[in-house]
Amino acid sequence: MSDYLSVSTLTKYLKMKFDRDPYLERVYLTGQVSNFRRRPSHQYFSLKDEGAVIQATMWAGAFKKLGFDLEEGMKINVVGRIQLYEPGGSYSIIIEKAEPDGIGALAVQFEQLKKKLTEAGYFEERHKQALPQFVKKIGVITSPSGAVIRDIITTVSRRFPGVEILLFPTKVQGDGAAQEIAANIATANQRDDLDLLIVGRGGGSIEDLWAFNEEIVVQSIFESRLPVISSVGHETDTTLADYASDRRAATPTAAAELATPVTKADIISWIAERQNRIYQASLRRLQLQEERLAKLTNSVIFRQPERLYDGHVQKIDHLTQRLTSLMETRFSQAKQKEALLSHRLLAVDLSSKLDRYQERLQVQERLLKSNTANLYDNKLARFEKAQDALLSLDTSRIIARGYAMLTKNQKVIASTMDVQKGDLLEVELKDGRLEVEVKDVR
Template sequence: MSDYLSVTSLTKYLKMKFDRDPYLERVYLTGQVSNYRRRPNHQYFSLKDEGAVIQATMWAGAFKKLGFDLEEGMKINVVGRIQIYEPGGSYSIIIEKAEPDGIGALAVQFEQLKKKLTEAGYFEERHKQPIPQFVRKIGVITSPSGAVIRDIITTVSRRFPGVAILLFPTKVQGEGAAQEVAANIALANQREDLDLLIVGRGGGSIEDLWAFNEEEVVQAIFESRLPVISSIGHETDTTLADFVADRRAATPTAAAELATPVTKTDLISWISERQSRLYQAANRRVQLQTERLSKLSNSVIFRQPERLYDGHVQKVDYLTQRLNSFMTSQLGQVKQGYDLLNHRLHAVDLLGQLERYHDRLQIQERLLKSNMANIYDTTLARFEKAQETLLSLDTSRIIARGYAMITKENQVISSYRDVQKGDLLDIELKDGHVEVEVKNVR
């Protein structure tokens, strides 16, 4: 029996061989992920190819550093060590590092995060804010030592001098860059004096630009109340920050041009054009009103003001006739009532009562006549006052007092500016007209 080994002894021997074999200490494998289901901590799945399958284990520490999400059927390259699991008698690979086969881990992470944010609606056009036409102060989130800030300052100063630029010195690559970019975006949004943000950096590899692909930077730009222009990398470089920004610029110079869509020269030209149009419109309005005034001043009403009250005189006569007719009718009715009452009083032999009624009748008659006279006098006084007011506008009465009215071609002359040397003028006096020729104007 001494020639037989126990299962445990054989397994321990094989494990020792695996652990000591230098070729199994660091193994590089390529395979497809199989039987993968994400677990809270450590990950257990299989790697397979056309001919074999091996169990794989990735501890939580290594999985957190992965940088992309494992997916069923994904082909990956892994680095790890082979070990035997004694209780199960199976061997597996402990994965220390992994990356997608054919493309880098960052590229996979980029596509996965882009898909996630697209499905969440972060890149939809309805979330984009318009860029202000006129800005007073621009915030710039970039490195203070790079060419980005110099290009932006130069372009803005050339296009619209007077626009202020506030730099938020920011680390734009390496560890902690994403957190600093997001923090400065939030800090800029707390200020009330900024109109716009430019987030930028120069060109570089995907690793150099990676801070602008981090989800916290995308979230900060998406939540910004200030419009954001991104200028990250060269024209061919694209980051997730470019997708979520309100506008993307290929270069820092282009970003500065987007931030100042109207130049100072264009603005001055626009103001000058509007000023000229306003002056012309006001001039036309004054000319129109002058012509209208001239037309009204020469209308027949001002030349023959009696026409204004002709109708009113006729109306006063008509109302006077109606008033007299009405009063006569009322008086007749009163007298008729009196006669009737007098007859009835005589019939019943109530002489005392009749006398009282007779006295009251006389009083009412006097009051009626007095009211009629007052109404007539008041109406006549109003008519005479209106007539006198209208007659005061009659130019012939003014001329009759020793004044004269000068006209040229039937137009009244009110200023020396309306007369030129050699003009023929007509002077209207109270008893005739005099035609004169202008010798001098001063």
């Protein structure tokens, strides 16, 4: 029996081999993600290829630094160490780092975030704001030491001297850059003196430009009250900030040109053209009015002004005649109507009608008195009957006939169930009250 090992002993021996083997201390594996279901903290899934499967564990700290979303079936490259779990007798790989196989993690993260924000509507054309045609003050969010701000200042000064440029010094690369960009966009939106924003930086790798792919920056651009022009990287570089902004410029110079679509020379030329058009229009209007004045001056009306009121005089005479005729007709009709009514009034026998109405009134008065007397007698009889019924229920009258009323605690006793032996009761008689004690209840 001394030649047999326990399961625990064998497992401990194998674990010691796993832990001490230098080839298993750091392992580089390529495999396909299987049985992945995202958990709140630590992640447990499998890596497999055509011939084998290994269990994989990724602690929460490493998973937060992943930079892209794991998906079922995704092929990834991982770095980790092999661990044997004694209670289960199984081995697994503890993943410390992972990246998609074939393309960089940032590229995958870019596409995944682009898809997410597209579905959320951040890049829809209907949310884009129009750029103002004339600006007085432009806010620029970029590094104070880069070429971006110098190019913007040079272009704006050349195209439209007098336009102010307000720089928000911003970190545009590295840790904390995305938070600083978003914070400065929010700060700029709190001002009332800015007309638009330019957000940008020079060229670089995808890692250098990554701050402009962060969701916090895209959201701040989307929520900006001020129109935003994005000028990030070179012409071939594209960031998520470009998709969310109202306009994208390939270079800082192009951004400054978009911000000042009309140059000072264009405005001066436009004003001169408008001045000339106003002058020509005023001159033509003046000539036209002079011609009208000359024509009116030579008009017959001014030479024979009585023609202005001849027609009105004739019209007044005609209306006066019509009014006189109408009044005579109305007076004649009214006189005829008055004579007719007088004749009809004399034909009516008013005295006989008055006698008939008086007789009817006397009949109605007698009928009213009779009905009122009957109604009063009926009401009085009902009242006396109700009064007798109410008096018959008066307890004082019942007691006066020789009866008594028992009360306990001011409540009338109606049954032997309401009293017990030893209770103190009150007896109300017609000439006073008695206090009694119950000796027995039967």
